[in-house]
Amino acid sequence: MDASRTRTRPRTRPRTRPRHRPRLRTFRLLAPVAVLTCAAALLCGCSDDSSSSKKDGSTTTQAAVPAANNDLEDDYLRVIKEALPSVVQIQASHDLGSGVVYDDKGHIVTNAHVVGDERKFRVTTANSEDELTATLVYAYPDQDLAVIKLDNLPERLKAADFGDSSKVEVGQIVLAMGSPLGLSSSVTQGIVSATGRTVSEDRTDGGTGATIGNLVQTSAAINPGNSGGALVNLDGQVIGIPTLAATAPDLGGSAPGIGFAIPASMVKTIADQIIKNGRVTNSGRAALDITGRTVVNDDYQPVGVAVVEVKSGGAADKAGIRPGDVITKVGDTDITTITSLAEALAAEKPGGKTKVTFLRGGSEETVEVTLGEI
Template sequence: MGEKTSRIALFAAVAIALTGCGQRANSPPADLAAATPTASSSVSLSTPPTTSPTASLSTSPTAPPSPSPSAPAGAPPDATALEAAYERVITRVLPSIVQITTDNGLGSGIVYDRAGHIVTNAHVVGNANRFQVTLATGGAPRTAKLVESFGLGDLAVIKVDKPEGLTPAVFGDSRKLRVGQIVLAMGNPLGLSGSVTNGIISALGRTVSESDDEGSPGATITGAIQTSAAINPGNSGGALVNLAGEVIGIPTLAALNPELGGGPAPGIGFAIPSNVVTDIAAQIIQDGKVTNTHRAALGVTVQTVIGVDGRPVGVGVVRVSKGSGAEKAGIKSGDVLISINNVRISDTQSLSEVLATLNPGDQATVQILRPDGSTSTITIVLGELPSS
């Protein structure tokens, strides 16, 4: 809404940046040193090396049998079972992961159905309408076109012209996720097609906001999944997968640490929950657009108000939509929003984050600073934020 004044924000000490706008097609690959390994480790797609058995001087007939050729010698049974689980998941899901290439860069996507629909991030498709899609398992690139992009939720659906042979992914129920679950992130980080990293679900229900520059839609994502699985540029739009082989999220953001000069904050990435993905994708495929954003709105156009010290002090109302909850409650152009439900509002970013936690039809208590210096507290019935 209004001017692009919101910027990267997450809590007090961590900034959020897009990780999967991908590399610029006309620029050199990102410095690999910037993609330092995090607490999560990469899962190799090659066959794990086995330890050559050492010749034993003992001829005791009670010596234990040699380990299975499919597992490293001396590997604990639990580790062997976990390794086998990783291999099964990768074999099952990787054929559903694609690389999406535009004139400006690349990202990842997930095959949604046999009709050729592919779901990805809105910031991956950017302003493009035509794409080249390559399967992680190889083969010639396929052309695809944009169906619809939903910038508010940073989701988009494209459709390949020739869907023959595509393998749709299985989407899981993100309501059943638990902190501590092992997950794999699949995509094309730094242009390395079909890469897989592993980690855990670190937290659930995060509210994170994107930057609104460099082609990003500046979305605020609610209920985000925080994961320690490494997410790097090119991963965006790919799959966050559980050990049942179900897609439970779309990796979208990674954290940057201002204390490291904006460098990556190890082991902190965010994914859009699968239930949100399937809801928005289904609307786009059926209706050609998002008909229900599930996002609350005041019905105003706003901009951040800066105080004499150069710091944001509130959100100024530029325009009030006719018939909106704001108009009915008496909000007028020139008013400054100070708080909603006793949560301080300092800028448009904080306003978006508070509204993202509410639903259309909810009542919200809003404190307002009037142009004459007086303050008032009013109750507003929230409307629905339109998709564009």
């Protein structure tokens, strides 16, 4: 799919570098800060030297720490204390990721790409180093979500509080909790950078290839192993499941501060169906009910999606779209690749009507389609 994005596939252990190199860089960064800190302490009268007291009997005063800073720190500590016990580490045979305790029955929600094709997992909670075992309930790759269930319930298992992601606003402070690079119970902070993003996973990097709509974008660090963890607001509510991190191929690596989380409302919709029915019965995702492939022109530039197969009785079939047609537009959105088609449909709803423009025998046609459901 889109090679400019990839989901957060974990490594089994962090990469290491020669010890002297990071130590030198750390020293150069921190040394000036240490000097400035000492100087500030002396200027504020914080020295323990008794000679610093004024001889006229007056007392020195310590510079006050802004109350707002203390309040924010208290919020961070409270949220971490409330939410982190609900975030677990999930170990498959080769991969490692994170998960969130969904209920008091031992159900844990995570990403489908974390569980892969496996059915048995080892789980470590934030309250214990003891490994628990869990079994797959169901994985839904189209939304990159899965539910596993602990084989035995431990003591002090705490279910997370999932919030209403429709109330998420740009600028909200959020904390990302998970096991980046295998470092369990790690917390990073940032803000909600944007909402309503549509992003496609890179199948070549082990992702499900899903195109996911309405994602929450965050500046909180999302690293390999954070997948399936929790994006939490300052009310201690999970507002999303971190799933993807953007990459910058021109820079040769990740794009710091650009991560994406599946919104909590979608997580609850899918997880509730899996727990109740053992599968997803209502995806809430629109479909044209076709199989297609990207078409390129003589300059090898993508110019549309060729219809390879049409599902009998499906949305495209009812609208008169046939194999061999080349789709070039959905609504007002130009379609050049199978990924762009998936992204356009991710913004639609099943049962909704949209116009689809396509080429047939060199002529352009437009039809109205009542969309189906994945």
